[in-house]
Amino acid sequence: MNQLLVATRVFLGLVFVLSLGAKLRAPGGFAEFVGSVRGLVPRLPARTTAVVVVAGEATVVVLLAWTRTVSLGLGVALLLSVAFTVALWSAIRRGRRVSCGCFGASTTPVGPAHVVRNVVLTACAAVGLAAGPAGADTWGPGTATSIAAGAVAAGLVALTDDVVDLFRA
Numbered sequence: 001m002n003q004l005l006v007a008t009r010v011f012l013g014l015v016f017v018l019s020l021g022a023k024l025r026a027p028g029g030f031a032e033f034v035g036s037v038r039g040l041v042p043r044l045p046a047r048t049t050a051v052v053v054v055a056g057e058a059t060v061v062v063l064l065a066w067t068r069t070v071s072l073g074l075g076v077a078l079l080l081s082v083a084f085t086v087a088l089w090s091a092i093r094r095g096r097r098v099s100c101g102c103f104g105a106s107t108t109p110v111g112p113a114h115v116v117r118n119v120v121l122t123a124c125a126a127v128g129l130a131a132g133p134a135g136a137d138t139w140g141p142g143t144a145t146s147i148a149a150g151a152v153a154a155g156l157v158a159l160t161d162d163v164v165d166l167f168r169a
Contacts, residue, residue, distance in 0.1 A: 002140060003145070004127065004131045005070070005128055010154070011124060011149075012124060013154075014154035016061050019103055019158075020054060020057040020058055023057075036099055036101030037050045037053070039096060039098030041090070056080045059076055074128040075125075077128075081125055084102070084121075085115060085119055088110050088115050089115050092115065100114055113160055113164045117160045
């Protein structure tokens with residue numbers, strides 16, 4: 001179970017780092033994200049919701065980086081992923097044609113692939129919590145493979161829109 005926890009930490013940590021970086025690296029990145037939040041959850045104050053999301057993502061990254069706070073980080077990741085899934089599912093059910101903006105500017109409207117992506121993130125956080133207590137992910141045989149697997153999976157998740165576009169064409 002130790003290596004499963006390592007892979008989960010790397011996977012979720014990188015997903016949230018990539019998501020956070022996409023929102024904050026470009027001068028207009030955060031403003032674009034606020035616009036996508038406005039389209040996804042119009043009943044909530046968009047700017048405040050966007051700030052809470054960014055703060056939550058940063059919190060996950062910091063908590064997953066430290067062995068003593070891994071369980072808390074996985075719990076926050078689980079809650080955020082559930083909230084993201086509900087927001088996306090709600091937008092799809094209401095027929096909103098908005099882009100997610102989760103990993104930067106996107107023209108791909110939210111769809112089932114985005115919901116599946118977030119269900120996978122939710123499941124991963126739950127598996128990480130079940131894999132063992134914080135501190136159980138000690139370095140050992142297979143650690144490099146676990147890190148690589150987590151990193152590759154995170155890259156695929158960050159490219160959800162591109163993968164969807166590839167199969168749509």
